[in-house]
Amino acid sequence: MRLSTLVFSFAFLLVGAGLSVFAAILAVNLIEETTETDVRRALSEAGYHWADVETEGLQVFVIGNAPSEAMRFKAKSAAGTVVDAARVIDQMNVIDSVEITPPEFKLEILRTGKSVSLMGMLPTRYGVDSLIASINGAVGDEAQVSQLLQTADFPVAESWPMAVRASVELLSLADTAKLTVKTGEIRGNLVANDYEQGQAFERQIGMMASDDLTTDITINAPRRVIAPFVFSVSKAATTKEISVCTFQEEAALDEFQSTAANLNFEIKRDCQMGLGRPTAAWKETVFATLGAVDQFQEAAATVLGTEVKLLVSKDTDAELFSRVKSELGRDLPTEYMLQAERPEPDKEVNFAPDFLITLSPERNVQLRGVLPTEVAKDMVQSMAEARFGKDNVHLSVRLDDAYDDDRTIHALTAIEAMANLRQGSATLSSGGAEISGQTYDDTLNAQITGLFQDKLSQYQALSLSIDTLEEPHHEEPVGPSADECIADIGALTSARKINFEPSSDRVDLTAHQVLDDIADVLRECGEIPLEIAGYTDSQGRAEMNLGLSQSRATSILNELQRRRVLTSSYVANGYGEADPIADNETEEGREKNRRIEFRLLDTHQHDHPEGTDHE
Known part of the structure; x- marks a missing residue:
């Protein structure tokens, strides 16, 4: 009897001990789960989604990869607000943030x-x-x-x-x-x-x-060929000017500009650079001529090809003229021919009244003055009408054969010279020719000098004052605006939809004509920032629809490229079944949702640019 009592007592004791241990384990697990849930919630609410929590007894382990040391400390502090901070064990790692440098495009x-x-x-x-x-x-x-x-x-x-x-x-x-x-x-x-x-x-x-x-x-670019090479210089009481100069080498031009500056000559026009110098001694000839002119009080000289013409005033000392002429002739290379003239002081010159030619920007020409004969008048009028048009020529000429001083030849030459002027005037007299105006041709000074070289006598001078203008840039006609282009395409696609073969990115036959018309519009629009967006209905898997819409948008882009449309500013995007414009529960609605849209690309928000939608 006593033995059975002891056995039962011992058994009850064991059962009680087991229940106590089991209850303790349940309590510990409950505490761990509750603590883990509360700490995880606190970290999530604080925005530390990268951090996780594990518990073991009363210890709370915070683990994860912290973006920075500061974030690591803040996450630990957030866990300490839920449980005693002494129970929080920090097992977080700090990830060094390395900014990826964009490549150089x-x-x-x-x-x-x-x-x-x-x-x-x-x-x-x-x-x-x-x-x-x-x-x-x-x-x-x-x-x-x-x-x-x-x-x-x-x-x-x-x-x-x-x-x-x-x-x-x-x-x-x-x-x-x-x-x-x-x-x-x-x-x-x-x-x-x-x-x-x-x-x-x-x-x-x-x-x-x-x-x-x-x-x-x-x-x-190949250097232009200039023919003939021309150099023209003049000196007066108050002016020293170089009106035309031509060189073949940069070094020769630099040396010439330096020499002219030292002698106080002003270069009125930029010197021409090109091929075609008459001889290798061109530079030496120009320098010798420049030096000769500088020795006189009033003189002018022209070098045209291999001909050198020097004209001094009638008041020039005869001995000085003779000496300089002799020195220049000696310094010139043998292939160059010198013609030097000094008018006789007592020579009487019959100065005819001036003959004036005026050219307006509208290409209207007025000719006024004296010509020797009716034949000369007809020749001058015919030349002017040939160059400027019959309706643009206005003639006011008096005839007098007492003034036959090669006026006809000079007038014809001046008309030829002025044909390339934008506007200007010419004054012809027994003392020579004066031509002024504006042109877009930087070689015109040399051309006019060449025209008059053999026309003026030794007592006549040519004076040029021609400004070279920068040729105006002609702007291409402005095409339609980007918004107008989108509206035009919208009108086309509203009337005729772009269709594809079933479950394919290949456009059907009826869509090719629509694409031809769209290409015509886009070629006029230039390179606008355009998005070609593809959409499908909701039938089938979303992933497949997204891929199909992308393929169809890309197919349209390729079709435009084949039609010679510049598409460097275009993008093709597929959006699958997103953004339906009709009910996908009906066949009519699904047909509308299967569409291509053309719209202006928002360069700041690439996913859904704003623009005009087209079915």
């Missing part, structure tokens, strides 16, 4: 004929395909484009696409080019076929330059 372009090579790093947003399509449009269908291009998905300034578009435009001008394009910058070389094309390149590059685009482009 750069495009190297080399064109040789129809062959174009591309190298460099491009922003993913603008893509390789659109660049190649733009180059094909600029160079032509036979372009052979090879590329070693990489892309990086980083933001880029708006001056990047501006620089790329400008480089493609330059590529369309020159058959040989090497360009380096960076954000807001183009550098490199263009090769022109001739001097005139080189000048056209310079004007085009000048029009491109802006605050957002820097251009540093060297133009290599």
Whole structure:
């Protein structure tokens, strides 16, 4: 009896001990779970989503990768607000934040004929395909484009696409080019076929330059051939002027400019540079002529080809004239011929009344003065009408054969000379010819000097005062605005929808005519920031719809490229079944939701740019 009592007592004791241990374990687990939940909630509310919590008994372990030491301390403090800070065990790591440096976007372009090579790093947003399509449009269908291009998905300034578009435009001008394009910058070389094309390149590059685009482009062009080479200098009581000068080498020009400055001669027009000097001794001839003129009080000289003409005033000392003439003749190379004249002091000159020719900016010509005969009058009138038009010539001429001093020849020559002036006047007298005006041709001074070289006598002088103007830039007609382009495309796609073959990104036959018309509109619009957005209905899996919409948008972009539309500023995005415009529960609604939209690209928010929607 006693034995069974002991057994039962011991058994109850064991059961009680087991229940106590079990209750203790449950209490510990409850405390751990409650503590872990409360601390995790506190960290989440504080925004420390990178931190996690584990508990073991009364200890609370805070783990995770903290962005910084400060964030690590704050997370530990947040846990300490829930439990005793002494129970918080810090097991967090601090991750060194390394800012990824964006790559330098750069495009190297080399064109040789129809062959174009591309190298460099491009922003993913603008893509390789659109660049190649733009180059094909600029160079032509036979372009052979090879590329070693990489892309990086980083933001880029708006001056990047501006620089790329400008480089493609330059590529369309020159058959040989090497360009380096960076954000807001183009550098490199263009090769022109001739001097005139080189000048056209310079004007085009000048029009491109802006605050957002820097251009540093060297133009290599064959030097123009100038015939004949001309040098003209005059000295009077108060003036010392060089009206025309021509050189073949830069070194010779620099030396000449220095010498002229030392002698106080003013160079009225920039000297011409080109090929075609008559002999290798041209520079020495010019310097000798300049030095000879400077020895007189009043004199003028012209070197035209291999002919040197020196004219001094009648008041010049005869001995001085003879000495300088002899020295100049000795200094000139043997292939140059000198004609030096000094009028006799007692020579009587019959000065005829002036003959005046006036040319207005509207190309109206007035001729007034005295001519010797009716035949001379008819010749002058016919020449003027041939150069300026019959309705633009107004003649007021008196006939007097007493003044036959080669006036007819001088008048015809002056009309020929003034044909290239924008506006101006000519005064002809027995003392020579004076021509003034404005022109866009920087070689006109030399041309007029050449025209009169053999027409004036030894007692007559030619005076030129012609200003060279910068040729005006003719702006291309401005096309429709970007908003007008979107509206025009919207009108087309509202009337005729772009459809695709079922579950395919291939446009059906009826859509090709619509795309032809859209391409016509876009070619007039230029390179506007355009997004081509693709959408589907809600049937099928969302992932498949997203991929299909992207393929269809890209397909439209490719179709436009095939139609010679420059698409470097276009992007194609697919949005799947997002943003429905009709009810997907009906067939009519699903048909409307399967659409392509053309809209202006918001360069700041790429995902959903604002613009005009089109079905």
